[in-house]
Amino acid sequence: MTFVVCEDHGTHLPHQESLRTNVAGITELCENPSAVSQGGNTRLEALVLHTGEFDLGLIQSAIRKTGVDPLGVPIVTLDDSPTAQQMTVLAAGAIARHREFREARPEHAKMLWQTLTEHRHSSSLGVPQYIGAPSIDPSLCSAERGCRLCVESCPVSALKPVSGSITYDVDTCVACGICVTTCPTGATVNPTATEEQIAAQIRAMVSTAEGPIGIEFRCRATKPGPIRDGWYPVEVACTGMLTIGWLLAPLVLGAGAVAAPSCGATGCPIGNDERVSAQLADASSILGKFGVSEGRMMSNGRGAVLEPLTGVDGPSLPNFKDTIVCLTLGVVAGIDDALFTSVTGSVGVVTINELACTACEQCVGVCPAHALAVRRHEDTTEISFDPILCVGCGMCVSTCPEGGRGAITQNRNFDIAALTLGPMPIFTASMSTCEMCGSPIAPRAMLDRIHSMLGTEHAETHDLISRRCLNCR
């Protein structure tokens, strides 16, 4: 395994013994990308290059030639000269991220080859560049249930619902990753920036650093700044993709602070600045509810980094879902019972009004995250709710035919105590059974509702449908 560094501008090499991998320094690597294979016959894991001095297309070609998918090779870009220790931390993170890279299929390589659109272009076309793009796994997608969360969140309208599935226009897509972090089922994936990769990168940086570190999530398009005061960059497609879970996760993984700066003076080119600010403010507020200093959540990586939270080496973090991260943060902060509202979080607490619900199960059928489920017993039907899965989309409320009577409500609350309980029954309806064959007819609440709608005028009809099943009428 190999970590290759462009040695120009006095760049220090990382400590090879800490990384347990081959480290190669090559002068003028930025200008001469084919030199990446000079590291020997080992497989390339990550690269360090200098901002503005390399052609990404040529670098990707050189990596490809070594038999490695360039989309899986993190490129650390510098515009200063970090110390050897800082380089070691950067390298550890990049290598860990590379090792969590699984596979990119052809649809994950978004081609950036601008010269092709120039009519009858006569000069050189230049080398195409590729960035990681998302894809949707139809077997996991909840579009058939009516879920449109990715469609609604896409800032460039690249996703469209078409007869029970979501189509994705690769040319319009800017690969910002918002659809990936919005998807409630994990159907939308960009294999170049998965939660597993980011978690591995942060863990490796934390364990390699000599003191507390801050994680600065950095947009792919942002020019890197100098590494100082213990702040280290973690590249994401766009900071707009960062949810509360993503923003708080580094604190659970051992970082002392987190930052998500906007894209410089002109702002985000796809208009995600407000989204980032709102998520940061919400994440900050959640930290306050847990009694954790809100100074750990910042809009840019400046100033001294606080020591990591105590107890972060205890719980594991299976994913970056808002509910999971908040629950884990609660464990770290020693809080097992708290209730607070979130403005932006993908979270919800669903309650059912027993006097209005008819147990028609439409809410269960549309829940994209499978947070609502139904279980049938001999003479009852039970609707259960798992708050850890709920993303607060509100589809259950908007679909409910008894919504006008307040049959179902949803609050955007983090209920830490409830999150630990798993799926709990929130409504149990008794079933009417057929007087002839004994098979279930319908929930009694539904029959009562039909009765109230039909009135006394159709008493005979109601009497029939409530006493006998379809087969015995």
Add this chain to the structure above:
Amino acid sequence: MSELLETLEKLARFRQGMYRLLSAAFLPPQPERLVNLRAGADMLEGMGLVHLAFYNEWAQWRRALDDVDDVIPIDTEYVRMFTTGIAGAVSPPTESFYRADPIRGETAEVLANLRLLYDKYRLEPTAVVSDTLDHVSIQLEVMSALCAREAEARAEANDRRLELTLVHQLEFVEAHLGVWLPVFVNRIASGETEPFFATLGPATASFVHHDAGVIRSLCRGIAEPEQAR
């Protein structure tokens, strides 16, 4: 600078060659054909194939191609996979198998649609597999011919012909080849087969997927100047 990156005409020639080579790779293996495939592969690699995202899939097939020292096992495997087999072909290389219900007469519909398209493009399939208009080899050959027309149109600076051939390329990839090829390739991958065929499927699918993006970009290139007028 690599040849394929020099001009759009050379890029079109490169794409013509890629389609042509892959078309030949899906024909029954013969010693002479394997020699030609290797020579063609060398030429395409020399043009700068490494700069394109499907290179890794290509490289795996290339290794498998170079490793073939006896044509008989892969010829036998070709029969099992793509022609008769014992209980029929494992992965029939025809569009109608994946997109038509023969009981409802849809096979004829697919073939008739293709015949109409080939007529529209003024193309006649070559004799080797001419009995199956929807064979993968024929469809790749059609794309090769359309790319050749694009290269000629660019050389002649014939805008009208260029526009027409790009529209045809996009139409054919989006309505036919690009639709069923991934399903066909998955079917090849689902059964154990010789490395030559196991790697040929992903290499072809990856190239065609990439090329669909190239064609869309090229079509935008001809649409944008008109919009500006």
